[in-house]
Amino acid sequence: MRNLIHFILKNTHWLLFLFLMFISTLLMVNNNEYQRSKYLTFENEIVGKVYSVADGISSYIGLRTTNRKLMQYISSLETNIQVLEYQLKESNLKLDTTLILSDSTILPFEFIPARILNKNISSTENYITLNKGSNHGVESDMGVLGTPTGGVVGVIWKVSPNFSVVIPVLNSKFRLSCKIKGNNYPGPLVWDRRDIRYATLEELPRHVETHAGDTVVTSGNSAIFPEGIPVGTVDETRKQKNDNFNSIKVRLLTDIGDIDHVLVVKNNFREEQLKLEKETENVN
Amino acid sequence: MSIKWIGRISLFLFLVLLQVWVFNQVHMFGIATPLTYLYFILLLPSSTNRNLLIFLGFILGLSIDFFSYTLGIHAMASTIAGFSRNYSLKLFSPRDMPNEYNPSVRSFGFEVFLKYSGFIILLHHVVYFTVESLSLFDPLSVLMRIAGSFLLTMAVILAFEGINSDILKK
Numbered sequence: 001m002r003n004l005i006h007f008i009l010k011n012t013h014w015l016l017f018l019f020l021m022f023i024s025t026l027l028m029v030n031n032n033e034y035q036r037s038k039y040l041t042f043e044n045e046i047v048g049k050v051y052s053v054a055d056g057i058s059s060y061i062g063l064r065t066t067n068r069k070l071m072q073y074i075s076s077l078e079t080n081i082q083v084l085e086y087q088l089k090e091s092n093l094k095l096d097t098t099l100i101l102s103d104s105t106i107l108p109f110e111f112i113p114a115r116i117l118n119k120n121i122s123s124t125e126n127y128i129t130l131n132k133g134s135n136h137g138v139e140s141d142m143g144v145l146g147t148p149t150g151g152v153v154g155v156i157w158k159v160s161p162n163f164s165v166v167i168p169v170l171n172s173k174f175r176l177s178c179k180i181k182g183n184n185y186p187g188p189l190v191w192d193r194r195d196i197r198y199a200t201l202e203e204l205p206r207h208v209e210t211h212a213g214d215t216v217v218t219s220g221n222s223a224i225f226p227e228g229i230p231v232g233t234v235d236e237t238r239k240q241k242n243d244n245f246n247s248i249k250v251r252l253l254t255d256i257g258d259i260d261h262v263l264v265v266k267n268n269f270r271e272e273q274l275k276l277e278k279e280t281e282n283v284n
Numbered sequence: 285m286s287i288k289w290i291g292r293i294s295l296f297l298f299l300v301l302l303q304v305w306v307f308n309q310v311h312m313f314g315i316a317t318p319l320t321y322l323y324f325i326l327l328l329p330s331s332t333n334r335n336l337l338i339f340l341g342f343i344l345g346l347s348i349d350f351f352s353y354t355l356g357i358h359a360m361a362s363t364i365a366g367f368s369r370n371y372s373l374k375l376f377s378p379r380d381m382p383n384e385y386n387p388s389v390r391s392f393g394f395e396v397f398l399k400y401s402g403f404i405i406l407l408h409h410v411v412y413f414t415v416e417s418l419s420l421f422d423p424l425s426v427l428m429r430i431a432g433s434f435l436l437t438m439a440v441i442l443a444f445e446g447i448n449s450d451i452l453k454k
Binding site for chain 1: 301304305308309310311314317334335338339342345349350351352353354355356357359360363364367415416417422425
């Protein structure tokens with residue numbers, strides 16, 4: 001007995017080492033569970049505060065380029081409005097009907113502008129911190145688009161009163177239903193964890209023809225993004241191991257390393273859609 | 285004594301903030317990210333209790349994890365770094381050192397410090413990048429990331445040492 005105690009006292013550092021290794025492993029395994037950490041808001045708030053300090057300094061550095069990009073974005077939106085107004089006028093003349101949007105009409109999607117406070121792109125599990133939180137109407141599972149390109153950036157993961165964390169495309173937890181513009185076969189878009197400029201669209205049936213340069217868009221199946229939001233362009237088509245499917249290398253439209261501003265997509269009919277889908281599942 | 289501890293704690297906070305504010309954003313050539321927070325462990329005095337070393341390593345890694353949402357990975361690698369510190373001292377430190385000293389380029393000389401810090405940093409990086417990409421089996425990319433990040437971390441830590449010894453000289 002005395003020998004045992006002596007042995008333990010002599011080797012406490014080994015025991016402590018093994019104990020802490022065990023704790024780290026436990027943390028690692030638990031952290032991979034998506035749902036569990038979704039509601040840890042206090043952590044999020046502290047981390048957001050720390051990042052906003054650094055952002056307060058660094059945001060001045062790129063102000064000129066940011067301004068220029070935003071101006072370009074505004075002008076492209078202006079052009080779009082002009083085109084749409086013109087088209088509307090033309091079709092009105094032909095159809096002789098008017099479209100009226102009253103103030104009480106709920107649009108399916110709304111956008112909340114946000115700034116990126118911190119962005120990690122060096123790991124295989126990357127995250128982005130935004131300066132908007134539940135106080136501004138951001139909720140988890142909302143989509144995030146980059147400006148000025150308008151391409152998909154990621155999905156909101158954790159939310160605290162003033163900050164939120166995004167799981168970007170560049171994270172192994174990310175999965176988004178996408179399709180190639182012009183046909184309706186959806187497949188999951190995932191990141192292969194090697195290059196931050198590319199992602200992979202999987203499980204596309206073999207007979208669907210693809211060409212380099214085709215646009216990949218969101219399918220709208222997930223109720224996170226509207227249908228038809230651009231994601232990227234087809235770079236290369238490869239056979240998947242199980243023969244009936246192709247996997248497609250997609251060049252992302254938004255260079256996540258380069259953006260400072262994003263739009264959070266709020267789907268006003270999401271609750272309704274999910275509720276209905278759940279009811280249908282219950283019936284089955 | 286207490287002033288020394290305040291200095292250590294400020295160094296700890298400084299290195300953690302530097303890592304999460306600056307170095308975590310670095311992604312050189314798409315492979316290399318410097319993990320310079322290890323400098324804290326390298327600088328701990330030779331007489332530091334082994335248990336304390338391991339524990340500080342764990343806390344250091346956990347703080348980095350907290351900010352990068354990668355709970356456990358930095359903690360594990362950094363615990364191993366703390367654990368290996370005294371073994372590295374035993375292996376590389378010159379025979380004629382006094383009982384208590386602070387590891388640095390000044391006390392060791394350049395070559396010995398390079399070996400001493402290289403051993404700990406390499407071990408840390410191997411563990412960190414292997415665990416990080418565990419689900420992705422791509423040995424070549426992991427090796428590239430370990431090598432690239434190791435070189436970058438060493439360069440930054442030697443730069444720190446340069447600044448540090450300049451301050452001490454004055």
